[in-house]
Amino acid sequence: MNFERLSPRLGFLLGFAACAGLLGIGAYLQFVEELEPCPLCISQRLAILATGVVFLLAGLHNRGRRIYAVAAAAVALVGASISARHVWLQHLPPEEVPECSPGLEYVFQHFPLADTIKLMLTGTGECAKVDWTLLGFSIPAWTLLAFLLLAAWAGLQFVNGGGQPDRE
Template identity: 40%
Template sequence: MFKNNPLKKIPRSPRACYTYTLLFCLGLIGFAIYLQTVMSLAPCPLCEIQRLVFLLIAFVSVIALLLKPSYKGICWFSGIIAILALLGALIAGHQVWLEIYPPPPSTSCGMSLSYLFKVLPFSSAVKMAILGTGDCAVVTWRLLGLSIPAWSFLSFIALSLLSFYTIKVASK
């Protein structure tokens, strides 16, 4: 019916899905580094946590690619990726919420994640990083009207959907 059916390009193997997941995560991390170094946009603690989640998803994808798991293993790896992606979506969604309903100006501190862990006790640093600071509510850059955390949220949702699709592909 269609000569150039775009659906033929959808990955049909778990390896292809893990490869796309890995490349997507590395591309996002590379773009984040570009925004930080070239555009001079300093990441807030929530942004740094989201980068860490993207790195963890990429790491799980590499392990899955190297081990060539059976169906049960694919379910495990894809499940881990889905959990990480949904956790990342939760964090990014929280940051979008902070952008819409910013905290009072007195909560702005501008501390990086590494500085938080150097200065504060572990539990306090984790709490402050997850709750976000005033800097997490500042929108410094947009693409097509969406902020970086909004794009991050959409990316995490896409990764979770891809992980479920990977299980579906493996079951055939």
Template identity: 40%
Template sequence: MIATLKALSARHWSLAGLTFCALMMVVALLLEHAAGLEPCPLCIFQRVAVAAAAAVLLLAALHNPRGVGMIVYGGLGLVAVFGGIGVAWRHLWLQSLPADQVPSCGPGLDYMMEILPWRDVLAMVLSGSGECAEIDFLFLGISLPGWTLIGFLVLAIAPMAMLVRGIRAVRGG
């Protein structure tokens, strides 16, 4: 088993991660369109992080890098994944607040994107709002941002494996 994992190329790891990104997006879209759960701004930012990781992994799959290239793609993939972990963690924190400490609901993300600079939108979304603190769905006692956090942790395996393999290749090991 270990020998098999060591033999996987950057393309294999990238395709595995890309497949997991697609699975995460399919679940998100099914919950939105089939179950009628509207995504809050933090949910949308988590989707952006999944899409960013998918873009990096797609490029890595097409390029199939070795050595330093694996380090670059692995690092970029981890940046996207860690961004998603941070947003999901923030979302979980907002959901854990007592009702009297939850921030009030702000304007919708579409409206903010139209009138505010990107930096201000990012700051407002990450500060959270009442709609982000609502728990609309639980599965096995875990809310959607909790499952998304778990998904990002699993997704981190692919870029981490590429990064480690790239470092070993550069060092000659």
């Protein structure tokens, strides 16, 4: 595929479609396969949603291509850092895994917002559990790869003029 001929609008909308697909996979794993998401999984889903919103806005707005590309890459890299922490937790020796916390619903109801956000971004013992793998990689490892690919795709949109002059 010749990316130089791909319009930036279509490129951003393809990025949005990828994010929507990732959220669909997450919903399938949760509701069909009955894999309950941990706090870091939920944080990763929120980062995918945020990345998708930036891609969608860029595709609909069709101006400021480079600004949107940088924003999408930045949000995707934040998501990648959350995924990297999750992968790191999954590879800790059992004696170094943090303790499990109360359920997220309980935490939202009884803890201050700052503590809840900290819990969602740092993870707990249940985040270290590997429930599912594909080709030897856990869900957070695949999500890390997806975030890195989304950031790279955003980078391509930064340089992709689609044969048109910049309309910044």
